[in-house]
Amino acid sequence: MMILGHRGASDARLENTLPAFMHAIERGADGVELDVQLSRDGEVIVFHDDDLARLAGRHDRVEHTSWDELSRVPLLHGGKIPRLEDLLAVWPTDRWLNVELKAGGARVARETVRLLAGRPRVILSSFDPRMLLAARAAGSAYEHALLLAAESPPFLHVGGAKAFDCAAVHIDHRLCTPATVRRYHDQGLQVGVWTVNAPERKQTLVSWGVERIITDCP
Numbered sequence: 001m002m003i004l005g006h007r008g009a010s011d012a013r014l015e016n017t018l019p020a021f022m023h024a025i026e027r028g029a030d031g032v033e034l035d036v037q038l039s040r041d042g043e044v045i046v047f048h049d050d051d052l053a054r055l056a057g058r059h060d061r062v063e064h065t066s067w068d069e070l071s072r073v074p075l076l077h078g079g080k081i082p083r084l085e086d087l088l089a090v091w092p093t094d095r096w097l098n099v100e101l102k103a104g105g106a107r108v109a110r111e112t113v114r115l116l117a118g119r120p121r122v123i124l125s126s127f128d129p130r131m132l133l134a135a136r137a138a139g140s141a142y143e144h145a146l147l148l149a150a151e152s153p154p155f156l157h158v159g160g161a162k163a164f165d166c167a168a169v170h171i172d173h174r175l176c177t178p179a180t181v182r183r184y185h186d187q188g189l190q191v192g193v194w195t196v197n198a199p200e201r202k203q204t205l206v207s208w209g210v211e212r213i214i215t216d217c218p
Contacts, residue, residue: 004098005032005218006195014079016046029218031096038104043067044084044111084115101126106134113138129164143167181208
C-alpha cells in the first residue's frame with residue numbers, strides 16, 4: 001500500500017509548498033502528489049490552480065506571469081510557490097513523487113521529463129492523456145497513471161489507460177466500488193484513489209485491493 005500526500009501534507013501545511021512536502025515525509029508518507037504547470041517564461045512550477053485568486057487573493061493567471069514575479073508572490077500563511085527543480089534539490093530519492101501534468105500541454109510534459117531525468121520513484125499522471133503521450137514521446141520511461149473523475153469521457157473510464165500506455169488509473173474515490181477495482185485489475189492496472197481523508201474509507205478501499213491512497217492527511 002502506497003500512501004501519497006495530496007499536494008503534500010496539505011491538512012497541516014499550505015498545499016504544494018516545500019513545507020507541505022517535507023512534512024508529509026515527517027509523517028511517514030511513501031511520497032507526495034503534486035501539480036506542475038508553466039510560468040510565462042517556461043519554468044516548471046508547482047501549483048494547482050490556473051490563477052492566484054484562491055491562494056494569493058490575486059487574479060493573475062499563472063501562464064501569463066513570469067517566474068520572477070511568481071517567486072515573489074506571498075501565498076496564504078506566508079507560503080511561496082516552488083519550482084519543480086527546487087523540490088528535486090531537497091527531495092530524498094527513497095520517496096515517491098507523483099507528478100501531475102496539470103497545464104501547459106506538450107511543453108510542460110517535455111520540460112518535466114527533462115527535469116526528472118534519472119530520478120527514481122516517479123509516477124507521471126494527468127487527466128489529459130495527450131500530455132502523457134507527449135511525456136512518453138519526450139523519453140519518459142516512468143510509470144504513467146491516467147486520472148479519472150466523474151466528468152472524464154466514458155471511453156477513458158473503460159479502456160483509456162491501456163489505450164494511452166498507462167500502467168495505472170488514479171480515480172476519484174467516490175467512483176470506486178469493488179467491481180471498479182476488479183475491472184481495472186483485470187486489465188493489469190494499478191489502482192490509486194483520491195482524495196481520501198476518512199480513516200474508515202481508507203480501510204474500506206484497501207480491503208477492495210486499491211494499491212494507492214492519495215490523502216490530505218498522510
